[in-house]
Amino acid sequence: MEKRPQTGDSRRFMSKRKTLLATALLLGSEISGVAAKVYPSNHESYKFNYLNNSMRYLKPKRALSKRDNPIPLIVTNSCKDPLWPGIATQHGEPPESSGFELGPGKTRNLTVSSDWQGRVWGRTNCTTSGDTATCSTGDCFGKLECQFSGAPPATLAEFNLAGGDSRKQTFYDISLVDGYNLPLGLVYHPAPNTTNFPPNLLNAACIATAGYLTEPARTGTFYTNSSFPTPYDKIQTNAGVSKWCPWDLQAFLPEKPGDGVYPYPDDNVQRPNFDPCKSACAATNEPSDCCTGKYDDPSVCKPSLYSGHAKAVCPDAYSFAFDDTTSTFIVPSGGGWEVVFCPEGRSTNILATFGHQLSAIASGSLSVEEIQATTMNETFIDSQPDDSSSSSGAASGFEDLSIFACVIAVAATFLMLWVE
Numbered sequence: 001m002e003k004r005p006q007t008g009d010s011r012r013f014m015s016k017r018k019t020l021l022a023t024a025l026l027l028g029s030e031i032s033g034v035a036a037k038v039y040p041s042n043h044e045s046y047k048f049n050y051l052n053n054s055m056r057y058l059k060p061k062r063a064l065s066k067r068d069n070p071i072p073l074i075v076t077n078s079c080k081d082p083l084w085p086g087i088a089t090q091h092g093e094p095p096e097s098s099g100f101e102l103g104p105g106k107t108r109n110l111t112v113s114s115d116w117q118g119r120v121w122g123r124t125n126c127t128t129s130g131d132t133a134t135c136s137t138g139d140c141f142g143k144l145e146c147q148f149s150g151a152p153p154a155t156l157a158e159f160n161l162a163g164g165d166s167r168k169q170t171f172y173d174i175s176l177v178d179g180y181n182l183p184l185g186l187v188y189h190p191a192p193n194t195t196n197f198p199p200n201l202l203n204a205a206c207i208a209t210a211g212y213l214t215e216p217a218r219t220g221t222f223y224t225n226s227s228f229p230t231p232y233d234k235i236q237t238n239a240g241v242s243k244w245c246p247w248d249l250q251a252f253l254p255e256k257p258g259d260g261v262y263p264y265p266d267d268n269v270q271r272p273n274f275d276p277c278k279s280a281c282a283a284t285n286e287p288s289d290c291c292t293g294k295y296d297d298p299s300v301c302k303p304s305l306y307s308g309h310a311k312a313v314c315p316d317a318y319s320f321a322f323d324d325t326t327s328t329f330i331v332p333s334g335g336g337w338e339v340v341f342c343p344e345g346r347s348t349n350i351l352a353t354f355g356h357q358l359s360a361i362a363s364g365s366l367s368v369e370e371i372q373a374t375t376m377n378e379t380f381i382d383s384q385p386d387d388s389s390s391s392s393g394a395a396s397g398f399e400d401l402s403i404f405a406c407v408i409a410v411a412a413t414f415l416m417l418w419v420e
């Protein structure tokens with residue numbers, strides 16, 4: 001295992017987050033839903049919408065008209081191989097297709113209703129025939145069009161387009177709670193009334209596959225430009241991310257080397273570039289790993305080894321159900337989204353750097369000009385904590401997080417959970 005990043009900054013970082021929450025609460029109920037919890041796909045709370053009318057989610061009931069204010073949901077495959085994206089709808093009108101083949105370099109434009117809630121992921125290595133598709137990761141019970149969530153492990157992009165008390169905020173995240181299969185990035189496509197949000201606050205990426213990490217550089221990657229430098233993880237390397245998955249959680253364990261002279265398992269055994277990783281929850285289905293049952297409580301459910309590693313390679317992604325404070329993006333409603341599989345670049349570290357600015361956009365408490373001034377300021381970005389997790393700091397950081405979560409519980413009237 002590579003040496004995990006050390007920062008020693010977690011505690012300082014978390015107390016800063018507490019200050020931010022206090023500020024957020026003072027700002028009042030406009031900032032709703034600072035906590036949005038992400039359950040694994042096997043959780044009851046996630047399944048409830050399907051129970052009685054799952055067929056509804058195979059196809060839209062009707063074509064969306066202009067009156068529905070359709071929101072773009074664009075899917076791009078930047079991988080070198082074909083993908084079969086899957087889309088599950090929890091609420092609202094689903095897109096035109098919930099599962100399809102997408103060749104390398106191809107993009108498919110879809111639309112969903114402005115109250116849509118659901119997730120997008122990539123299926124790999126599918127064998128298809130008619131309406132069936134059997135895939136090695138992300139499989140939809142053998143169907144090409146997905147009716148439910150896909151089989152873990154899969155990197156997820158999750159959206160709630162009508163979140164918050166007022167239903168006028170978009171909540172979104174990248175989730176590794178169901179494991180990781182492909183690098184994934186999100187690109188905001190502004191609506192005419194939301195063009196002035198800085199892109200480096202919104203376009204999150206999780207890139208944790210060897211070969212996709214570029215040298216640290218704030219420009220030239222798909223999600224940023226020279227006027228709005230994106231805060232990103234500076235620590236990981238291609239060699240390092242090839243081994244982030246705890247050995248036993250690899251979805252496809254590498255073969256024993258030929259003559260068995262090497263000990264096995266052994267980190268010297270070459271892992272394949274495409275090395276999907278099960279989350280601890282997906283692997284064990286234990287309440288303690290899935291934060292279910294009596295562990296459905298932030299003061300009880302703690303991050304696993306998997307969560308710690310996942311957070312280190314993808315600081316902006318959910319690594320387990322209760323790390324929502326550094327994993328949930330909230331913006332005023334209006335714009336749409338592009339989900340890019342296999343972006344090249346680096347994992348972003350936006351929430352640790354610009355959490356305050358993002359809250360300010362969500363609440364309208366700072367002018368867009370003030371926010372832009374900060375988000376264009378490279379010195380400011382560099383002065384922020386580099387990484388929200390570390391092996392030595394994780395424990396103390398997460399204890400703080402539980403206190404933080406209690407504060408959230410007390411403030412529950414202001415907040416809205418992701419899953420109603």
Ligand SMILES: *[C@@H]1O[C@H](CO)[C@@H](O)[C@H](O)[C@H]1NC(C)=O
Nearest residue numbers: 047048049050051052053054
């Ligand atoms: C499903 O439909 C049945 C019969 O209409 C109803 O009793 C049940 O509560 C419904 N379940 C859910 C989860 O909506």
Ligand SMILES: *[C@@H]1O[C@H](CO)[C@@H](O)[C@H](O)[C@H]1NC(C)=O
Nearest residue numbers: 072074107108109110189338
């Ligand atoms: C898909 O959406 C993108 C971005 O909005 C747009 O530039 C492109 O023209 C669209 N493609 C098609 C075929 O509609």
Ligand SMILES: *[C@@H]1O[C@H](CO)[C@@H](O)[C@H](O)[C@H]1NC(C)=O
Nearest residue numbers: 079081082083124125136274
């Ligand atoms: C499976 O899919 C991954 C990701 O698309 C690809 O890298 C890998 O080569 C595929 N493996 C096979 C056996 O097709």
Ligand SMILES: *[C@@H]1O[C@H](CO)[C@@H](O)[C@H](O)[C@H]1NC(C)=O
Nearest residue numbers: 197198199224225226227228
């Ligand atoms: C960077 O992005 C912003 C917002 O999309 C845009 O207004 C600006 O022109 C871009 N700057 C450059 C140098 O491309």
Ligand SMILES: *[C@@H]1O[C@H](CO)[C@@H](O)[C@H](O)[C@H]1NC(C)=O
Nearest residue numbers: 069168191193194332333334
């Ligand atoms: C932008 O316009 C849409 C459609 O009218 C609306 O739903 C949304 O709330 C608006 N967003 C903002 C930030 O004003």
Ligand SMILES: *[C@@H]1O[C@H](CO)[C@@H](O)[C@H](O)[C@H]1NC(C)=O
Nearest residue numbers: 373374377378379380381383
């Ligand atoms: C950029 O940020 C730094 C550190 O916060 C601050 O000292 C400096 O004044 C800022 N520069 C501008 C132009 O806002």
